[in-house]
Amino acid sequence: MTGLSPEQAAVAARYRTFAAEEVHGVSPSYERLTLEIAESCEILDFLLGFPSARRQPNLLLAASRVVAGHVPDLDQLIELIRDPARRLRTLMLSRTTQTNEPSRCAVLLPVLAGLPPPLALIEVGASGGLCLLPDRYGYDYGTRRIAGARGSPTFRCSVQGPAPLPAGAPQIVWRAGLDLSPIDIGSAADTAWLEALVWPEQEHRRRHLLQAIAVARAEPPRVVRGDLLHDLDTLIAEAPSDATLVVFHSAALAYVTPRAARLRFAEALRRTRATWISNEAPGVFPDIVAQAPTPTPSSRFLLAVDGVPKAWTGPHGQSLEWFA
Template sequence: MTEAPDELARVARRYRAFAADEAHGVSPHYERLTLEIADSGVILRFLIDLPAPRRQPNLLLGAATLVAGRPPDIASLTDMVTSRADQLRALMLRLTTQTNEPARCAVLLPLLAALPQPLALIEVGASAGLCLLPDRYGYDWGETRIAPSDPTAPVFRCAVTGPAPLPSALPRVVWRAGLDLNPLDVASDEDVAWLEALIWPEQEDRRRNLRAAVAVARRDPPRVVRGDLLHDLVALMAEAPADATLVVFHTAVLAYVSPHEARQCFVDAVRGSRAVWISNETPRVFPDIAARASQPAPDWRFLLAVDGEPKAWTGPHGQSLEWFSGRQVK
């Protein structure tokens, strides 16, 4: 109990940092709300009753959205935390932030299309598996575009700089599988509602794209196996057809794997196999690869790399691709 004031202050700092570093300039609504949460004794006390990993701003805001729709203001969130505390707590203990952003395929596609075809894809940390369908979406990189074969499929817009090898045709995928600690099911309305709740209020494009990608995926759902990328990847790789180029990729996943030695075990397993390894993660995840990038990291970018070779900075939701000069696609 004597730690409570420290704990409250720590959680308040976390919410202020979220407002300043993540929501600022992206979601005015969440920036305002998280600043107000940081000043709300009622909400902070609710949060410190949860285990530390369950106090994340995205988890609270997403779970609150599931309970009663997007909280319009701090008063309604405070009311929920008091009158529906059990429901909110149960969701925050059960759910994890598993944002599935299919638009990330727009930054993966140049690499996938440049490999010997056809491809066998394994995505580790696949969530609902929407990034496993890069051949079913359309792309708009400005001057280069690829229309989807299904006119109802989403077309992802991605701003490109540098000599990115933008393809004119989709890759040919003959086999695909995902691996996730907790696979979400595109056929489940409940799982899809959670994915939608994780999208921030002002991001209408992302919401529209998610719905369109889910509709595509529901027609032929990707297989996502329950398992840990540290223990279950080798068995999944063994299932892939031998006559296709095997690609193991991940986006926004390896930050959840710690310590660094565990990430290295994963890297060693992939590099010791026949698979091509594509990584799209924050630069902190593989600092040794980021240190070899030929351009300094802009704020809030992921690093795209193939077999440990840095290729580009990318927008975290696939909205931009800043290809490095003077390097060739593998």
């Protein structure tokens, strides 16, 4: 498209990249809509009214779904941005792209189950705390199945390599989460937001999320508001001293910048009695990735225990390639 200002062109490029590199082959409806957005001066100008971090495709798409009640087409999206009540704008300013993906428990479980029981769990960057409930879900690792409670989701995870697949869930006697902005699993508005962040065609993720929310509502995990860089010690002090303490995080440390702050977090954690489990994109801890086998596969997280790499994992817990 010609005639765009440099600012409009930059936002348009962001939406085209999202279409080509993130949703292509995964969400045809989002691919179509984001390519159309990149051609619409009116929507590009609407996005330019936000700080750069809030021009994200995922934020606009999820917020427009919540306001419209479905994935809007381009004309409906333009109606939403013209709405004098400015509901779309208000939602985009009040929310962040804060997913909670309980199926990541499938890649954490083999590590958790290998630690001396009972366990005390702390998740930093816990969102709604759905990953704090690995003992309440079911798992299907192909060669091994672990039954969950009635009505709980069963997460499928393909496994390669000598992963220490457990026979059952670990005993967890205490658990707590820490998040800058906790999602309240009991709130319909908060869980509707989590649901809207799942891309439209990912029906199995949506089903699993709703099942996990139902499990969590029966006995909600405690998630405390706080910053993992400053408030972890208080939670650690609360954990029972006769349980194996585990501090873990998944898709959370990428939000902690600069890199020096992540390193400070890791160094501080190493000085505690906790076992540290990290499940993050490779760029988050390059020093740990440097110890993993090469080449680094694309679209994978790295699972590490106490800074030692163990496996490549699917970002949504869908695969575990154990190399340790």
